[in-house]
Amino acid sequence: MAIVLSVNGADRAIEADAEMPLLWALRDILGLTGTKFGCGAGICGACTVHLDGRAARACQVPIGDLAGVAVTTIEGLGTAEAPHPVQRAWIEEQVAQCGYCQPGQIMAAAALLANNPAPSDDDIVAAMDGHICRCATYPRIRSAVRAAAAAMRGA
Amino acid sequence: MGRTGRILRRTFLIGTAAVAGGVAFGVWAVRRDPANPLLPGLPVGAAAITPFVRIDAAGVTLIAPRAEVGQGIAHAQAMMIAEELDIGLDQVAIDPGPPAPAYWNGRVAAEGLPFAAIDDGMMARGARAAGDAVSKLLGIQITGGSTSVPDMFDRLRAAGAVARETLKAAASRETGVPVAQLGTAGGAVILPDGRALPYTALAAAAAATPPAGPVPLRPPEAWRLIGRSIPRADIARKSLGTEIYGIDLRLPGMVFATARTNPRLGGPVNGMDAAAAEAMPGVLRVVPLPGGAAVIARDTWTAFRAAGAIAFDWGAAPFPATQAGLWRTIADSFTDERRDSRLRDDGDAAAAATAAAAGAVTAEYRAPYLAHAPLEPMNATALWRDGWLDIWTGTQIPRFVQSNVERVHGIPSERVRVHQMPSGGSFGRRLEDDYVQQAVAVARAMEGTPVKLTWTREEDFAHDFPRPAAIARGRGAVADGRVTALELAIAAPSVAESQIARLGLPAAGPDIAIVAGAWDQPYAIPHYRVTGHRAPAAVPVSSWRSVGASHNGFFHESFLDELIHAAGADPLAERIRLCSHAPSRRVLEAAGAMAGWAGPRPAPGVGRGVAFTLSFGVPVAEIVEVADTPGGLRLTGVWVAAEVGRVIDPAGAEAQATGGVLWGLGHAMHAEITYEGGAAEQTNFHAFGGLRLSEVPPVQVRLLETDALRGLGEPTVPPAAAALANAIFAATGQRIREMPLVRHVRFA
Ligand code: FES
Ligand code: FES
Numbered sequence: 001m002a003i004v005l006s007v008n009g010a011d012r013a014i015e016a017d018a019e020m021p022l023l024w025a026l027r028d029i030l031g032l033t034g035t036k037f038g039c040g041a042g043i044c045g046a047c048t049v050h051l052d053g054r055a056a057r058a059c060q061v062p063i064g065d066l067a068g069v070a071v072t073t074i075e076g077l078g079t080a081e082a083p084h085p086v087q088r089a090w091i092e093e094q095v096a097q098c099g100y101c102q103p104g105q106i107m108a109a110a111a112l113l114a115n116n117p118a119p120s121d122d123d124i125v126a127a128m129d130g131h132i133c134r135c136a137t138y139p140r141i142r143s144a145v146r147a148a149a150a151a152m153r154g155a
Numbered sequence: 156m157g158r159t160g161r162i163l164r165r166t167f168l169i170g171t172a173a174v175a176g177g178v179a180f181g182v183w184a185v186r187r188d189p190a191n192p193l194l195p196g197l198p199v200g201a202a203a204i205t206p207f208v209r210i211d212a213a214g215v216t217l218i219a220p221r222a223e224v225g226q227g228i229a230h231a232q233a234m235m236i237a238e239e240l241d242i243g244l245d246q247v248a249i250d251p252g253p254p255a256p257a258y259w260n261g262r263v264a265a266e267g268l269p270f271a272a273i274d275d276g277m278m279a280r281g282a283r284a285a286g287d288a289v290s291k292l293l294g295i296q297i298t299g300g301s302t303s304v305p306d307m308f309d310r311l312r313a314a315g316a317v318a319r320e321t322l323k324a325a326a327s328r329e330t331g332v333p334v335a336q337l338g339t340a341g342g343a344v345i346l347p348d349g350r351a352l353p354y355t356a357l358a359a360a361a362a363a364t365p366p367a368g369p370v371p372l373r374p375p376e377a378w379r380l381i382g383r384s385i386p387r388a389d390i391a392r393k394s395l396g397t398e399i400y401g402i403d404l405r406l407p408g409m410v411f412a413t414a415r416t417n418p419r420l421g422g423p424v425n426g427m428d429a430a431a432a433e434a435m436p437g438v439l440r441v442v443p444l445p446g447g448a449a450v451i452a453r454d455t456w457t458a459f460r461a462a463g464a465i466a467f468d469w470g471a472a473p474f475p476a477t478q479a480g481l482w483r484t485i486a487d488s489f490t491d492e493r494r495d496s497r498l499r500d501d502g503d504a505a506a507a508a509t510a511a512a513a514g515a516v517t518a519e520y521r522a523p524y525l526a527h528a529p530l531e532p533m534n535a536t537a538l539w540r541d542g543w544l545d546i547w548t549g550t551q552i553p554r555f556v557q558s559n560v561e562r563v564h565g566i567p568s569e570r571v572r573v574h575q576m577p578s579g580g581s582f583g584r585r586l587e588d589d590y591v592q593q594a595v596a597v598a599r600a601m602e603g604t605p606v607k608l609t610w611t612r613e614e615d616f617a618h619d620f621p622r623p624a625a626i627a628r629g630r631g632a633v634a635d636g637r638v639t640a641l642e643l644a645i646a647a648p649s650v651a652e653s654q655i656a657r658l659g660l661p662a663a664g665p666d667i668a669i670v671a672g673a674w675d676q677p678y679a680i681p682h683y684r685v686t687g688h689r690a691p692a693a694v695p696v697s698s699w700r701s702v703g704a705s706h707n708g709f710f711h712e713s714f715l716d717e718l719i720h721a722a723g724a725d726p727l728a729e730r731i732r733l734c735s736h737a738p739s740r741r742v743l744e745a746a747g748a749m750a751g752w753a754g755p756r757p758a759p760g761v762g763r764g765v766a767f768t769l770s771f772g773v774p775v776a777e778i779v780e781v782a783d784t785p786g787g788l789r790l791t792g793v794w795v796a797a798e799v800g801r802v803i804d805p806a807g808a809e810a811q812a813t814g815g816v817l818w819g820l821g822h823a824m825h826a827e828i829t830y831e832g833g834a835a836e837q838t839n840f841h842a843f844g845g846l847r848l849s850e851v852p853p854v855q856v857r858l859l860e861t862d863a864l865r866g867l868g869e870p871t872v873p874p875a876a877a878a879l880a881n882a883i884f885a886a887t888g889q890r891i892r893e894m895p896l897v898r899h900v901r902f903a
Contacts, residue, residue, distance in 0.1 A: 016454070017436075024456035028411060033403035034396025036579070038530045039612045040459070043840045046530060074396030083395065090394040094386060094806050097814055098225025099393025100530040100579025106394060125849045132840055134530045134580050135225050136817035137810070138851040 003063050007032070008076025018064025023047045025063045026073060034074035034103050038132070045131035048104035049073050055111035055127070074103035077110055086110045089148035097135035105131050109145045117153050119145070189294060192255030193218070202362035204321045206257040207236055207314035209250075210358040215240075215342060216248045220258035221307065222298040222551045223251070223389065224529070224581035226868045227807040230387040231304065232311055234803055238380045239315030239373060242342040242354070244388065251575035254553035256294025261287035262302035263295065271675035272772030273736060298551040299586055299698060301771040301866025304803060308864050312372050320367035325360035326352050375862075384806035389577065401549045401576035402534045406605040409536070410439060413458040413609055414593045415465065416447030418617040419472040419833030420695055426468035432461035441465065442600045449597045455609050462611075472833025474693035481693055481830060482521075485626050488646040488690040495649070495689035496665040499674040502682035507632050507640035516721050518714055520627045521893040522706035523827035526619040526835075526843060527699055531579025533590035533615055537598035538605040544571045544595065545605075549578030551585045562659075563592050564599065582818070583698040587620050587657075613838045621828050621835075622699030623648045623690075625669075627710035632682070633722035638729060640682035641718060643711060645670055648690045650698055657695070665689075672704025672770045672873045673711045677736030694830060700818060701872035704770035708873025709823065709880065709894065712766035716881045717890065726881065727752050727765045727778075734767075738798040738861070739774040743767055745796035745857055746776035755885035760784075761791070762886025766877035772863070773870035774798050777816060779878040780852070783886045787901035790820070790852035790879070795871060797856075800863035811867045812856045819875025821846030824902055827895050850902060 002013040005022075007030060014025050023040075026032040026049070038046030040059050047058040050072035078084035083091065086109045096102045105128065112119055112127040119127070124145050133141065193203030201211035209216040217240075219232035233249045252258065264286030270279035289295075319339050326344040327334045329352070336347045343351035354361075375382070392398040417424060429441040432450055437457035442449045448465055452458035475481050509515070535548035544566050550556055553575055557568035578585055594608040610618075625647035632640040647669050652662035667674070669687035699705060719729045727747050734740040746752075746765065755763050760783040767776045780792040795816055802808045825844035829836045837843040876894060883900060884890050891899045 017457075020454070020456050024454055027403075028454040028456070031405055033399065033405070036530075037402065037455075037532065037609070039840050041612065041839050041841070044530065078395065080391070080395055080397070087394045091386065091391050094384075094390050094810070096225075096387075096390045096393040097227070097810055098529065098531070098578060098580040099390065099398060100225075100400065102393050103396045129847050129849045131848070132530065132845060134528060134582070134845060136814045136821060136846055136851075138817065138846065138848045139813060139854055140810070141848065142851070 005063060005066055005071055006069065007071045008073060014063060016063065019062045021059050022049065022061045022063055022066065022071065023058035026058060032073050032075055036100055036103055038101070043132070044101070045108060046101050046104040048107040048131070050107060050111055053111065053114060055108045074107060077107065084110055085151045086113065086148040089144040089151060093140045093144040093147060095137050095140040095144050097137055101131060101133045105133065105141055109148060112145070113149055113152055117149060119149060189256035189259070189291070192253050192257055200359045200362070202358045204318040204361060204366055205314040206252070206255065207311060208240065208318040210354050210361060212355050212358055214248055215242060215246060215354055216250050218252035219249050220252050220296065221303040222549065222575055222578065222585065224298070224549065224551070224578040224585060226811055227387060227804065228298070228303045229389060231803045231807065232307055234380045234385065235308060235311035236315040238378055239312045240319050241339040244380070244385055246342040249388070254296055254557060254573045258296045259291045259294050260297045260302055260306050261290050262306040263297045263300050264290045273677065273769065294554060296552070296554045297586070299583065301869045304801070304866050305864035308801065309372070313370070316370035316372055317367050320370050321364055322354055322357050322361050324367060325357045325364040328364065329357070329360050381801070381803055382805070384804055387807070398577060400531055400579050401536070401547060402531050402579070402609055404536050404547050404576065404607060406536065406538070409605045409607055410451055410453065410601065411455040411458050411609070412449050412451045412597050412606050413455065413462050413611060413614070414444055414447065414449045415462040415467070415614060416444055416618065417467070417469040418835065419469055420618070422446070422472045422833060423470040424467060425470050428466040432464040435461045435464065440600065442597055444593055444596055449593060449608065451597060451601060451606060459611055474833065476832055478829040478831060481624065484693055485624060485646050485648070485690040488688040489628060489644055490688070493646070493688045493690065494686060496667060496670055496674070496687040497684065498667065498670060499683055499685040501680070501684070502640070504640050504642035504682040504684035507682035516629070516631045516633070516718055518629045518717055518892055520629070520710045520713060522625045522709055523829070523894055524621040524624045524694060525699055525822055525826055526616060526621050526828050526837070527582040527584035528616065528619060528843060529578065529580025529582060529584055532610045532612055533584070534607065534609040535591040535594035536605060536607040537594040539598040539601070540603050542570060544598070545574065546571065546591060546595065547574040547576055548591050548594070549576045549581065549585055550588060550591065551581060552588060556588045556591050559588055559592060560595055564595050582700040584619065586698050589618065612840070616838050616843065617835055619828070619835070620695050620697035622705055623650060623696040625706040627714070629710070629714035631714065631718045633718055636722050636724050638680055638715065638718045638722055638733060641680045641715060642684045643673055643714060644686045644688060645673060645707060645710060646688035646690050647703070647706070648692055648696055650696050650702060652689070653692055653696045656692065668703035670707065671702060672707035672768050675769065676711060677739045677769055677774070678733040679735040680733055700815070701770060701869040704768060704873040705819070708766065708768040708770070709876040712768065712874060712877030713880050713892065716764070716877065716884070726755055730765065730767055736769070736774070739767065739769055741859060742774045742776040742796040742798050745859060746778050746794050749796060749855055749857055750778040750780070750792070750794040752778065760886065762882045762884065764878045764881025764883070764885055766874035766881060768870070768873035770873050771866055771870045773865045773867065775870050775874055777871070777874040777878040779820070779875070779882045781879070781882045781886050784903050787903035788883060788886065789903045790850060792852050793854040795854065795856045796859065797871060798859040798861060799867055800861050800865035802858055802860050805858070808858055808867055809856050812858065812871045813854050815869065815871035816854060816875050817846050817851065819872040820879055823876030823879055823894050823896055825895050825897050
């Protein structure tokens with residue numbers, strides 16, 4: 001039986017086991033590969049998406065639990081023509097090295113700023129500390145979050 | 156595979172032997188340039204001017220053959236071409252191109268030679284030239300060893316210049332305007348009346364124009380791109396989620412696979428029951444692999460679950476079963492029989508240390524195995540159809556992938572097309588192609604169907620080919636407030652031996668990686684000896700960001716710090732006094748100035764450590780500051796000075812330098828791989844920590860520029876661990892001689 005997911009504002013019917021983690025439904029079935037597989041165990045944050053606006057780890061959420069939940073992925077956050085302010089800050093600060101962790105980092109930052117427009121350093125750490133960046137782009141991540149917060153407050 | 160391929164396999168990485176073999180070919184063969192790989196099959200109307208510039212009506216593509224693994228080298232290579240081609244980076248596509256001899260790495264063969272990177276003597280220069288010749292003859296295409304910038308800087312600018320002049324010649328033929336009256340700008344030839352003829356419009360004419368002869372390169376004053384921070388196009392894609400890494404590739408009709416092989420590395424499969432896996436809905440096939448099996452399924456998650464449902468009976472690994480046993484093989488290697496090199500032997504270090512008996516300092520240091528663990532798990536996609544094999548993967552060794560496919564699977568390498576994909580990190584991991592060969596095995600079982608094989612993170616940790624563990628024993632002496640003798644013996648398994656063994660070959664000659672970053676340090680210590688001991692091969696090991704220097708920076712600079720402390724000298728001042736190399740002295744002084752150095756204990760509870768390593772030709776000084784807080788030690792500042800040669804893109808260089816320092820610090824603090832029962836005990840990131848955002852101190856980097864050519868991906872790694880350990884000693888009095896440091900202290 002098909003499971004209907006609301007992804008980036010559109011309903012998508014998925015033929016898959018209800019236990020399948022959202023991560024794999026997005027990547028392998030819907031072809032939304034911007035959400036990354038890093039650890040599969042809720043540790044690294046690479047798979048972070050928004051569920052009803054809150055950051056969540058897609059590798060830990062079975063699709064069967066998502067009835068009526070709005071899923072937003074990095075593809076739904078912004079586009080090349082209309083990037084989200086967090087994406088714009090990430091590009092301006094040239095944060096990414098390999099970039100593989102960055103969709104997850106960006107989704108975490110976007111969720112943080114949606115709820116807390118002026119986060120303190122501690123707030124940023126609390127929201128982002130569980131996100132592994134093997135390239136250690138952390139200093140630029142920190143500046144990009146601050147820059148995005150300032151831009152969003154000014155807008 | 157032809158003669159070249161066989162020679163390549165036989166001689167790769169054996170340093171001196173490879174070079175000696177190459178000299179026998181003579182210069183005549185080396186002068187000939189390999190064929191342009193873009194020409195075969197080039198459509199009518201498209202031009203491939205040199206192997207690096209492809210133009211058709213739709214656009215200009217710059218070929219950047221060194222693999223992009225996050226270090227920004229695709230962008231840097233494009234800058235070098237575009238500088239002479241007079242085109243904006245926003246007007247081009249960047250493509251890695253096909254694997255080809257034309258993309259040989261002329262620097263990498265010299266990496267294994269026993270010459271210090273700063274040695275510019277006749278012998279060293281001759282050996283490096285011979286290394287280039289060998290690599291060119293054999294078409295060794297490798298990304299690694301921080302060689303991309305030095306290797307490519309002139310070649311890519313020359314390619315851009317030749318393409319520019321060829322396009323002008325084509326425009327001249329089209330318009331009748333003499334070449335001398337033509338200019339170029341913004342991706343177009345500019346006519347005297349100001350009209351612009353876009354390169355794309357000249358593609359067909361350029362294809363019919365003979366390539367321009369050698370063109371003089373522009374002087375640095377004329378550069379418009381090199382030396383400026385230019386936004387990277389891939390960073391925008393990576394921030395939008397649109398970059399397609401190897402793991403993201405989708406092909407029509409694709410199926411999904413994973414592999415599970417014996418985590419007791421190198422052990423056999425004694426038995427396997429895949430009935431439960433095969434019965435799972437969505438599973439297409441189970442395919443045996445050396446050491447285990449692959450599951451092919453309709454999606455990756457099903458493949459993962461099914462692979463977990465296979466009951467394997469795995470045999471033991473062919474090396475000591477416990478971590479203690481592995482340490483013993485290394486500790487037992489400080490013998491004459493296992494002596495591998497003694498490239499530094501100034502004065503009489505042994506006698507000096509013995510004579511100083513009372514004032515002698517001795518210490519033993521340890522560095523653990525470390526995983527590369529790039530965040531994108533290993534993966535490769537393969538399609539076997541009509542006698543052709545297509546492979547899509549992130550790799551630093553595309554030509555070896557081809558020759559290994561021939562060796563392992565019997566498919567002629569000229570029938571193997573490798574499509575290089577952007578990688579979510581590497582740190583040296585993608586110098587191995589085990590995951591690619593697995594994907595090929597699976598694709599052969601699924602003829603006509605593309606298969607993407609993705610590892611679980613657990614598989615990735617189990618099969619990482621770690622940085623070897625190493626032990627160093629130091630002996631030294633001080634007199635009159637000065638360091639007078641330093642003797643360091645280092646024992647580690649050989650990365651080169653392990654890599655060559657995977658090609659089925661024995662290794663010859665000393666492995667200078669065992670002592671890299673120690674034997675070649677520019678200190679004028681009167682009695683100074685560095686000896687390498689090659690521990691027996693055990694766990695399969697490989698190149699890890701900065702290779703041997705990654706542990707030797709810690710050993711050498713921690714031990715030197717102990718001696719300086721014993722002498723009662725200042726850690727920075729005594730290093731500067733001992734330093735015999737002006738650029739190295741400059742970076743030590745620069746780091747001190749940046750940090751406002753006023754000794755190792757600027758305030759109560761605050762400690763500062765300094766360390767210096769010259770590796771990959773780049774002298775780097777780092778100062779780390781820690782504060783002893785009730786919650787534990789906090790990193791409060793890092794100052795880095797490096798003399799890096801030409802900076803291609805300052806923002807990119809700063810990112811590489813900072814990333815390297817934090818990589819060095821994070822692993823030193825938290826990370827190790829240990830083996831029990833022949834298998835890595837760390838199975839996922841919960842047990843293999845790196846640095847986290849909350850721990851990251853402010854990092855200040857100063858890059859001192861010269862007109863030398865160096866790479867920056869690795870050299871800031873080696874000093875980091877020692878600078879931190881030395882800072883901890885300054886703050887707490889505790890000398891930690893073993894990594895990860897978290898075994899002995901708590902970090903806040
Ligand atoms: S992949 Fe989901 S947290 Fe790592
Ligand atoms: S940019 Fe590579 S893992 Fe974060």
